[in-house]
Amino acid sequence: MSIIAMDDLEQQCWECNEKGTISDEACPKCDGKGYIATALGQTLLDFFKRHSDK
Amino acid sequence: MSLPSTEFIVIKALENGVNVIGLTRGESTKFHHSEKLDKGEIMIAQFTEHTSAIKIRGKAVVQTSHGTIDTLSEE
Ligand SMILES: [Zn+2]
Numbered sequence: 018m019s020i021i022a023m024d025d026l027e028q029q030c031w032e033c034n035e036k037g038t039i040s041d042e043a044c045p046k047c048d049g050k051g052y053i054a055t056a057l058g059q060t061l062l063d064f065f066k067r068h069s070d071k
Numbered sequence: 072m073s074l075p076s077t078e079f080i081v082i083k084a085l086e087n088g089v090n091v092i093g094l095t096r097g098e099s100t101k102f103h104h105s106e107k108l109d110k111g112e113i114m115i116a117q118f119t120e121h122t123s124a125i126k127i128r129g130k131a132v133v134q135t136s137h138g139t140i141d142t143l144s145e146e
Pocket residue numbers: 030031032033034035037038044045046047048049050051052
């Protein structure tokens with residue numbers, strides 16, 4: 018693996034199949050996001066959060 | 072966490088795109104973490120104060136203290 022693909026960063030929620038809602042309610046498993054971050058995704062997100070606001 | 076938890080499972084992916092998802096401990100079980108394993112990749116996961124359940128989708132072999140299980144192929 019040389020390039021990071023989207024599914025290395027996040028995976029679709031099994032509960033709502035990436036829709037983010039279940040019968041018009043926010044999906045309780047992913048909090049309505051539809052996707053769940055991987056360890057790599059979370060690492061990049063934390064990095065950006067720490068360095069992007071300056 | 073008071074007791075050091077040594078309980079862990081070993082997951083070996085037998086195909087690309089095996090999903091491992093950790094579910095939160097507590098009143099509501101949310102998916103708080105996910106991981107994608109490609110064929111041959113191994114993940115060793117512990118049950119922690121945050122993770123009380125682990126869900127696995129895709130063709131994989133899973134070793135636990137209770138024995139070895141493999142998920143059924145979708146073919
Ligand atoms: Zn969901």
